[in-house]
Amino acid sequence: MMRLILRKPTPIRAWGFDPQERSVDDLEIIYEELLHIKALAHLSGMVKRQLTSVLVFECHEKAGTVLFHQGDEGRSWFIILRGSVNVVKYGKGVVCTLHDGDDFGKLALVNDAPRAASIVLREDNCQFLRVDKYDFNRILRDVEANTVRLKEHGQDSLVLEKIPTSTQHSNNNKHHHVSYRYSVMAGVPEKMLEHLLETRIDSKYDPTDTFLEDFLLTHIVFMPSEKLCPALLQHYHSERTSSRGPEQETIDHIVNNKRRVVQLVCLWHVVAGYAFKQDTTIMQFLETLFSAVCDDCPAYPSLQDPLASLEQVLKAVKSTKDSGSHTWQVQTQVLSESRTHQEDELRRTPIKAKDETIFKVYCADHTYTTLRVHMDTSVTNIIQTVSEKMCLGNDLVLCEVKSSGERLSFHQKDVCIATSLSCNGRIFITLRDHLDALTPLPEQEGPSEGSVSFLEPTSSRELAYQMTMYDWQLFLCTHECEFIYHTFGRHKYRRITANLDVFLRRFNEVQSWIVTELCLTSHISKRVHLLKKFIKIAAHCKEYQNMNSFYAIIMGLSHMSVSRLAQTWDKLPNKLKRVFSDFEALMDPSRNHRVYRLALSKMRPPIIPFMPLLIKDMLFTHEGNKTYFEGLVNFEKMHLVASIMRVVKYCRSENFKLDSPPAVKNVKEIVSYVRNLQVIDNTKRLMQLSYTLEPPKT
């Protein structure tokens, strides 16, 4: 169901305009688009920005059209937006085929050589982006002029981009003074850290300069704490190698250096939050650093203040560590805490790596064993435990069996699999050769009766309110870093994405719930009533700025098995029909979900964003940009990744304080209902139900 949004955006209107006529807005849209094009992944953001104003959209209708001939002078470079072409050489015929996202023709531009092959369209209606030679060379020249490269041992170690910032003199508004700041584009991790300590800790706060924050948000990708901590300690102790100047100067230098390291650690704590507090490497590092600063204090009394701040951090980290761990039980759909205390039953705490999770692992004959393992226990370890307990033999695989019968094997190194299941998915174990024999449990079908009798008398507002309160908690528990683990591969970092998983699954759950309830309501007038109710709930969610549930509901209502119920939709009052089509317009995926993004930009926090789109943005950023090039970390990619994480932070920068709707009698029942939605998530079964409700016209 998420595929609908993950689908590649259709070519945007802005392409069509003459490059000269593009507005700032158009250029921005194009820029976002370029970030997702494979052929451009190796280019810096600066180059991409420049390209937005020179790229030409070109469309050819007929297959067989020759774009250029072998031997022609090379005039332009092409990127395939949609379609495919054959690369043809004299005497050899077709040497290869290129598809969406591939590019060709650059070589001739760079080398000033004739075309080495001909390009022939393989299908009708191919779409290209074209860059002409003159523009291409100019851009490369301009960008190079604004690039500063620091070298170490003859190799680039830090690449900075000079960015003009116009600042106004406070006493004279008319005079603009152009100054520059240097943004980090790429570098080796150690060099970037050094640069960070030297230039960012003591600098004035500049909201446009996000290097420090971005480094701390994304360091796991290029410098995980196992490397960052020792590097920081080394910086802290670097006095031994520092310059020998006049006595006082040396001391100042040493003290400043130490102070910056401590300050960076304190900032790290603030920026990374939970990810920081849960990391055992960081914990040990803090202890080591703290005692080092203690030891230094007698010699350098001005370290007293940094020491106090560090102590605060250490205390905060220790207190989270001591707060104990929880046990989470994976029952049917929700991951619920097994020992909830009555009073804070409704308040969730984030799931941590060392929390325990309880789940069942099924065999082919549907017998099961119940496991209690840590969230971050690997699949390999789970297999081992089960196989010892059940005497199952060798070459086993652990997999998810979905309610549709689909089987997905887990990666050996994967962690926190229990939260990554689909709504009605279950974990199975089997011999590798017997994978095909696994069948879903009867209970995975989901309910056979809907809850219309509960929903009918319950207020839409109350339902939307309770759904929002739940979503908000799930959202708060989700850590920004989980987006990185999710996209870059959690097994690589051995970090869990449990909180994000649960929240993403919530989206699918709500969507399936809508479809399930409608498909299980056989009486047409009741079904119309339910349809009205769901549209109203969606409207309330939108009002609460709960875009996640809003989208889930609307996507549920647009699901094939619901949208085809013509008789039901016919009976919907016109007013609600209009409301629904307005809502549908908000879902329009074209121009990279422009409508939604605009709507979002007008909202003030607290907002519960449409999660699947954030995931999509992260994924495209990851796939459209290399993490390293030429041995350097592509920090521009980190800027992009961090900017998505900042959206998440922004959305929850204010706490949710909604006026609860007028008190109703059965609040408890409603709360437990919205948190335990029973759904059918097998599209085939939903379609069958839909066909029995309103048979297809023959």
Place this chain on the structure above:
Amino acid sequence: MPEQSNDYRVVVFGAGGVGKSSLVLRFVRGTFRECYIPTIEDTYRQVISCNKNVCTLQITDTTGSHQFPAMQRLSISKGHAFILVYSITSRQSLEELKPIYDIIREIKGDVDGIPIMLVGNKCDDPNREVSIQEGMEQSKFWSCAFLETSAKTNYNVKELFQDLLQLEKRRTMSLHLETKKTKSQKRREKLKGKCTVM
């Protein structure tokens, strides 16, 4: 072999460490282990005969602690017959069965006709705290059957399950597949046998 409606479901209850898992594993696999691995909830299947047909005995081995009341209630409501295990080396473990018996009564309503077996396990152990008479009295009080067993020495384990099945009056069940089998039944059994080995 997916769950079938004619599965016969037996649930084993008792305090932690009395030997529930050991009894089940001795019965299903013929093995015994000295080490103690706490159980949360495991199920096993065994082919038996029922009304001269092949059916499956599904055994649910439960946790001893009261951490998961929801799970406990669910397995009671799904269960057809119950084994209540205590250890003869611990009077406390017999005491702990009482609330479980009460919950079974509460959920099942009338316990008449529901096969329940009270089991004093570890009868090989010399450190006895509960005499055989005490066990028998308790079983009379509950009007259920009673046996002393040892999973370790394999004493009365098979009998325990056999007797329990015979208490079921609504079906005729036996651990032995003594019915005259048709060819297809034999083949089915063979398949099922394979599945349990898996």
